[in-house]
Amino acid sequence: MAGNENKLIYTFGALAELGQEITNRKSFQEMIRTSLHLLLGSLAIMRGGVARYSRFRHEINMIAVRGLGEDFPPSFSLSETDEVRFLKTGLAVIEISQAKDDPVVSELAAAQNKKKLEVFVPLVIQEELVGFVFLGEKANGEKYTEYDREVICAMARHIGVGIAQRNMMVELERRATENRRLYDDLRFTYTNTVKAFAAAIDYKDKYTEGHSVRVGKYTEIIAKQLGWGEEETEGAAIAGYLHDIGKITVERNIINSPLRINAKESADLNKHPGVGYQILLPIHHPYADVPLAAKYHHERLDGRGYPDGLEDREIPYIAKMVNLADSIDAMTTDRPYKRRRPAHEVIEDLQRNSGKQFAPELVISFCEALLSELTGDKKRLGFTRMLGKEYLLKQDLIPQLKTALNEMNGTSSLTLVSLD
């Protein structure tokens, strides 16, 4: 009686350890190896192995073996018919000597030398065959008892659950990877569509061809310089690409006027931020601030901008970025009524208007980015491609940029804390 009690206590201890092992989040391989140890140790079984079944390849792959010898094959095949048969059998101990016709057994028999296996257990978990446990003789040389079979089934079920969990995790990871790929494809398509829109906006204005694309690029450069993450930076670029979308409703002759436009035309043109906002608002953008950038990209920190005359912290941050990018492009490209300004003048203008029209930290970020490209500290950010080498090198901008950066304070004089 005492012997039986001790056996029960010992087996229960092994079962408890196995339960703990299965729920441990360490390596799957290690978990299976330890589980096999626990199963073999609990009934003092000389040898055994755990295999995982792939229902896609109809293959049984050994994932842990003890004492089966180096010749033991790492995998077996299993037909769909046999899989169905095991599903019907369920999780049960099958005596190898009584299942000579079984294809798994005949493969095992062919594989065995003196390292004999006595029983095997198909691991059927929630009506799915996830693997097998193979077991050799007991150390005491006796046949497996009913008690042993119950212990084996209980422990094999634990191991099967561990394998099923792992399969589920692998499937989840596969789906997550697939979702990520689909999401990336979607983002790529979205970005390309936005760029196509930007090109369409620019096509309307022959004098500012490429303007939206450049504003997108400048906004992206500033966002990167600010240390924004990949997705936020992409959102900023999108806001730049689409900031002038409202212009598609403005008469072409107003946009393309070679002369300064009159008050009425100016009023029409000035509606484009609001119109852009209305166009962009119903679209479900991955980046929420895109419509706001269109609406407020002509606002100034000092409140002298339009359409709403917002001041500093009332202006969405993304709109401040697009405003700066828009102004940089306006100053550095030829317009119908004026030639582009030399680069050193543009920097002077940015510095002078920092804290009035432009957010100082954004001007600093822009100057830092330009300086890093000119000094070769960073790989080319795109300034040379957009502005031309000759334009950038006409005057040595490096000392001017360094001085400007030394003189500028990163905080707006209008407000110390931006709540954006």
Next chain:
Amino acid sequence: MNSSVSIEGKSVTVFASDYLNKLSGEKIERECKEFLKSGCTQLEVNFKNTEIVNSIGISILLGVIDAASDFEADVIFSDVSEHTIELFEMLGLSNRVALKLR
């Protein structure tokens, strides 16, 4: 905690640690297999420091017994506590290996 070893010709004694679990057990199994490969014919696992052997420890000891049988070497478990002897007997290890009480 680590096992230690004493070698006399082709006889090797490996001393098991206080708790024969997976980590310490696998080390002993590796050592024993190495000695068997290099010609050891008398393998003794000494349990004088060992208080607990869990089911993983049993599986590992079975691995040692199996390896010794492959190499046709004699194996003996010595200085085994009364409690551990009872466990070995209950599980039938005594059928495969000579046991010496502490």
